[in-house]
């Protein structure tokens with residue numbers, strides 16, 4: 001797989017952007033069907049001046065023909081058009097797969113695309129697919145290692161914004177989405193943030209899944225897990241995907257998450273024999289009863305800047321361990337999420353941002 005090109009709108013001035021466009025246009029030469037893909041989203045859609053300049057540098061396609069939907073509509077064999085989104089720096093390649101229930105690329109191709117040196121670079125690839133059992137859409141995701149998780153919290157916020165863009169929807173909108181974790185309902189707010197009904201957390205040990213024996217009914221709460229000879233206190237929660245949450249070592253002080261050597265300790269949790277489906281691990285510092293700080297090591301993706309399902313799972317763990325209230329701000333490396341585990345319906349609600357970053361095309 002070869003990368004055609006892609007450009008981010010982060011801190012690129014209009015003049016630089018124009019130069020980039022011209023360079024891409026020259027480089028791609030007669031491959032006019034691809035050259036349309038390379039423009040700065042924000043400047044194209046918010047800056048009429050550049051829109052004209054951009055079009056002028058592309059001899060084959062006029063700016064008027066460019067829209068998010070028409071860009072993704074282009075269907076050349078061997079080319080994947082995508083939009084890159086992120087939710088607090090947890091970044092995804094979004095693929096318009098609404099015409100088929102088969103992902104447009106394989107798990108191996110997804111892993112290559114996610115490579116930050118030889119590909120686009122992302123924590124995962126997300127496919128927007130036709131709904132199942134009466135839902136509006138289905139979401140599937142491949143992690144950056146090519147494995148397929150059941151759910152992705154930051155991803156589902158990106159998914160909702162992607163659908164709104166594809167369907168040209170403005171303002172408040174909600175969708176029903178079938179995922180590996182069942183029905184998930186995101187609602188885009190007027191300010192562009194996305195609130196998601198993440199469903200009911202799963203606590204039964206064998207359903208998480210973990211081989212640790214239940215110690216609070218069937219749930220695993222503040223139980224001992226020996227990792228590399230060191231005893232940690234862990235609580236296990238599934239949000240459709242498995243999470244192991246720790247606030248510190250057994251008998252030790254509360255965690256200071258900035259002091260952790262995540263690349264060293266993270267994989268030892270992920271591949272621990274007590275987690276037959278591997279696990280995501282959240283390391284959590286309690287700042288107050290309504291303010292938590294976390295770092296995450298994700299199954300199949302490693303250290304990421306944010307994990308939505310992880311933020312939900314750790315609030316559940318904090319409540320079960322008596323460390324926090326049901327409504328918390330969770331600080332992740334990429335920014336904060338608002339999480340509430342509602343007593344009334346036992347559902348967890350997550351609120352946070354999702355942003356499109358750039359459009360691109362990859363040669364498969």
Ligand SMILES: N[C@@H](CCC[C@H](N)C(=O)O)C(=O)O
Pocket residue numbers: 090143148149150151152153154155241242280298299300301304306307308309310
């Ligand atoms: N970053 C995601 C979780 C993605 C899936 C995870 N790596 C897994 O394998 O379970 C989120 O925001 O929830």
